[in-house]
Amino acid sequence: MTQTIDPATLPPNIQAILRKPSPASQYLGLEFLECSPEKGHVKVAYQASDQLCNLWGGIHGGMVAAIMDDVLALAFGLTINWGQITPTLELKTTFLQAARPGRLLAEAFILRRGKSISFAEAELRSADGELLARASATASIVTLKPKEGSKA
Numbered sequence: 001m002t003q004t005i006d007p008a009t010l011p012p013n014i015q016a017i018l019r020k021p022s023p024a025s026q027y028l029g030l031e032f033l034e035c036s037p038e039k040g041h042v043k044v045a046y047q048a049s050d051q052l053c054n055l056w057g058g059i060h061g062g063m064v065a066a067i068m069d070d071v072l073a074l075a076f077g078l079t080i081n082w083g084q085i086t087p088t089l090e091l092k093t094t095f096l097q098a099a100r101p102g103r104l105l106a107e108a109f110i111l112r113r114g115k116s117i118s119f120a121e122a123e124l125r126s127a128d129g130e131l132l133a134r135a136s137a138t139a140s141i142v143t144l145k146p147k148e149g150s151k152a
Contacts, residue, residue, distance in 0.1 A: 003034075007032075008034050009084075009089045010035070010037065010078075011037060011077065011078060011081075012082040013077050013080060013081075013082055013084070014035075014074065014078060017041075017071050017074065018032055022027060024057075024066065024070065025070055027051075028046050028048070028052070028063070028066060028067055028070055029045075029047030029048055029049060029094070030045075030046060030070060031044060031045040031046070031047065031048045032074075033045055033105075034043050034080060035074075037078045037079075037145065039109070039110075040075055040078055040079055040109060040110025040113070040120070041075065041107065041108070041109050041110075042071065042074045042075045042078060042107065042108050043105070044070075044071050044074065044106050044107075045103055045104065045105055045106070045108070046067055046070075046103070046104045047102070047103055048063075048067075048099065048100075048101050048102060048103075048104050049101060050101050052057075052119060053098065054068045055103060056127065057100070057101075058098040058099060058100060059098070059099040059101065060109050061093075061095055063134070064093065064099050064110065064132070064133050065091065065096060065125065066140060067106060067123050067124060068091065068093050068106070068124060068133060068135035068137075069088055069106065069135075069137070070092055070093065070106075071088065071106040071107070071122050071123070071124075072088070072091070072108045072120050072135065072137045072139070073106045073139075074087070074108065075082060075108035075109060075110055075122070076110070076118050076120060076137075076139045078110070078117060079110055079113045081143075083143060083144050084141060084143050084144065085141060085142050085144060086118060086139040086140065086141055086142070087139060087140050087142060088137055088138070088139050089138045089140050090137060090138040091135060091136075091137045091151075092135060092137070093133055093135040093138050094133060094134045094135070095132075095133050096132055096133055096134065097131070097132050097133075098129055098132075099124065099126070099132045099133065100126070102126075102127060104124055104125065104126060104127070104128040105124070105125045105127065105129075106122060106123065106124045106125075107119065107122060107123050107125075108120055108122035109121055109122070113141075114141075115141070116140060116141050117138060117139070117140060117141065118138070118139045118141055119136070119137070119138055119139075120136070120137050120139070121134065121136045121137075122134070122135045122136075122137075123135075126151075
């Protein structure tokens, strides 16, 4: 069972994301809820504003895909070490129903982590639990090289 975790117990890269979320995550309205690093599972909420909408009042499909990429990145982040990143190689999003502004809930699960590639899936639901979208992603596991002159 997934449980709420003290941020200090999370992997260092997740702590860093929570201390200083990316501008994209802030724009999407990210709120970290819970996770299980052992299971590679993360649950977050997004406060989707009207700024994410198309002319018909639904959240633009590209914004839904961005939300899915964001939650998947958090799941990938549970499985890597400090100094590693997981750039998305492939993202497939299936739109099942129009997402509307307001609170959205997203969960992502690591399916398999290899030495250099990781696979995950995610779901996006409305606040009342209606399934809005599903996504799958493949990410590369990259170890960053220290900058010249910095201490490793």
